Amino acid sequence: MDKPAFRREMRRRRAAFVAALPASEREALLAALAERLLALIPDTGIVAGYSAYGDEIDVSALGTALGDRYALPWFAAREDPMTFRRAGTAREDGPFRIAQPTADAEIVEPDVLLVPLVAADLAGNRVGQGKGHYDRALAGLAARKPILTLGIAWDVQVVEALPPDPWDVPLDRVVTPSRILG
Template identity: 40%
Template sequence: MSAIPSKAELRSAALAKREKLSEKQRNAAANALAKRGLPFAITEGLIISGYSPIRNEIDPLPLMEKLAKQGARLALPTVTARGKSLIFRSYNVGDRLTLGMLGIPEPSPAAAEMLPDIMLVPLAAFDAAGHRIGYGAGHYDYTFAHLRRHKPIIGVGLAFAAQEIASVPALSHDVPLDYVLTEKRVFDFRSG
């Protein structure tokens, strides 16, 4: 009988699968997400935070462009410190970004702070119950916990289908997502 894999082991295995995807497969997946859009209505002025893709994450920018054309206002996260909530700053497609403290492109500190209604979230792995494995710093778990004290926020994970795993060993502080979108399907965890 084998031991249950740790989050670190599951993360490594899922990231290895993601690394094997070709540039063509990555682009096709990002475009498939954009073509499908979000699985719920977008109202004028809705604030949607995306992310700047790193480490071969699925690129949310084609989807974000579509959402902006539908009337959404966009934001990108800014990392402040481990164990602290992310800050979201206004972003328009094509804005010049600066490298943040973790080397991730972020809006200028002069960009207006915004409180998102919907957060598009990168991930290393996810399961069919809506749990995700990130990179281990807990930025999104802290952020969801903090911001949901102020208003309801829909969490939408974006991933390649290859990143789905059988089960995430979720802990009490892990915040499940409302949806995960892959190039192949929409996982809706709110109806279950």
């Protein structure tokens, strides 16, 4: 598989889908996604989401619902490992120009990780942005404790099958506004 070309095509597909969504339908899809996620997330523990970038599906409403149980990825620099900090309300642009908690926010280890993606398949394999930050974070977290991993996607991002690389960590579930896979 030519992953760079595949990423470009899937990003193009996602962008076209999002651009064609009327605002009311987008809000309905985001509400359906939040409902599915809340049904899967345990009542206790830390849930790490993400700040949606570009056409990624937005999970910020879930962060509002979870309050102080919600965390976000944090980077000191682009090359550094991803850590997680309580989301709170204060945000700053991180090294990728994506909103992240401020440097003084409490560092936490999530029990549930919501994973953005470029594409996912029916078996929970994913293609991410290509830098490996989530794969390394997932491997590290899973080595220390059980963690529930939920890939988050628009339905248009789900394909039949993807060839995983040896370092890829499969997701427990892939959640879209219309279904839960895995």
